[in-house]
Structure formats: structure tokens, C-alpha cells
Amino acid sequence: MHVGPVIAVTDLDRAREFYEGKLGLAGEPTPGGWLVRGDDDTVIYLLAGFSDAGTASWPVASFRVTDARTSARTLRSRGVTFLGRAELPFQLDADGISSDTPGLLVAWMRDPDGSVLTIFSRTAQH
Numbered sequence: 001m002h003v004g005p006v007i008a009v010t011d012l013d014r015a016r017e018f019y020e021g022k023l024g025l026a027g028e029p030t031p032g033g034w035l036v037r038g039d040d041d042t043v044i045y046l047l048a049g050f051s052d053a054g055t056a057s058w059p060v061a062s063f064r065v066t067d068a069r070t071s072a073r074t075l076r077s078r079g080v081t082f083l084g085r086a087e088l089p090f091q092l093d094a095d096g097i098s099s100d101t102p103g104l105l106v107a108w109m110r111d112p113d114g115s116v117l118t119i120f121s122r123t124a125q126h
Contacts, residue, residue: 004043005061007115008050009033014112015046022078023063038063054114061117068105068121069095075109075119083108083116099123 009015016034020027025036025044034046044061065071072082072095082096088108090098098106106120 002041002043004045006045006047007060007111008047008053009111009113010050010053011112012046012048015048018112019044019046022075022080024078054111056115059108059116059118061115063117063119065119065121068107068119069097071119071121072097072107080109083110 007015012034016027016036019025019034019036023036025038027034027036029035030045033048036044036046038044076082084096085092088098090100090106092098096107100106103123104120105123106118108116108118110116
């Protein structure tokens with residue numbers, strides 16, 4: 001069984017620019033929205049036309065990456081802004097990465113509607 005989040009978006013074109021253009025995910029149309037795929041069997045359904053999109057206060061999707069620090073740098077170079085110390089109850093290093101959870105490095109960002117997303121990688125401890 002594979003699990004994939006459904007993320008409500010207000011503007012599908014703007015969401016596609018973020019998820020495809022900035023995050024680098026491949027996409028395709030589907031009734032009522034757009035599907036974006038990770039590099040495995042992960043599928044995220046961007047569900048269009050919801051005025052309450054982005055109202056979740058905690059991550060709606062998390063992306064496991066090989067190295068959170070390198071991925072965060074790459075995403076910043078594409079215009080992604082990560083959440084900072086004032087917005088999170090975690091300790092962050094100078095790169096905006098938290099190691100508060102043993103064995104993980106985590107960084108938080110928001111999509112254009114304000115939905116919280118994370119990237120994370122496992123450390124050598126895990």
C-alpha cells in the first residue's frame with residue numbers, strides 16, 4: 001500500500017510552478033487537479049479550487065531526501081523560503097535545519113497557499 005497526501009490549493013497554476021518548478025516534481029493533469037510524483041511511487045494530489053487551502057498549521061507532506069542540508073540549499077537557489085526560528089518550536093542551525101529529532105535533519109517550508117511541508121534526511125545515527 002502506498003500513501004500519498006491530498007493538498008488543497010487555491011490556484012493550480014501557482015501550485016504547479018512551486019511543486020514542479022521549485023521542488024522539481026514531475027506532474028500530470030487529473031480530474032479536479034494535478035498529480036505530482038516523487039522519484040519513487042509517491043504521488044501527491046493537488047486538489048484545485050479550495051478557499052481554505054493552506055490552513056493546516058502542521059506539515060501536510062514530508063519529503064525524504066538524501067541530505068536535507070544539500071537539498072535545502074538547492075531549493076533556496078530555486079526561490080524556496082524555509083521557516084525560521086520565530087515560526088518553529090525547534091532549535092535551528094544557521095542553515096535553518098533542525099536536529100531536535102534524534103537521527104533526523106529536518107527543514108520546514110510553505111507552499112504558495114501556506115501549507116507546511118518538510119524535507120528530512122536520516123543522519124548516521126539512524
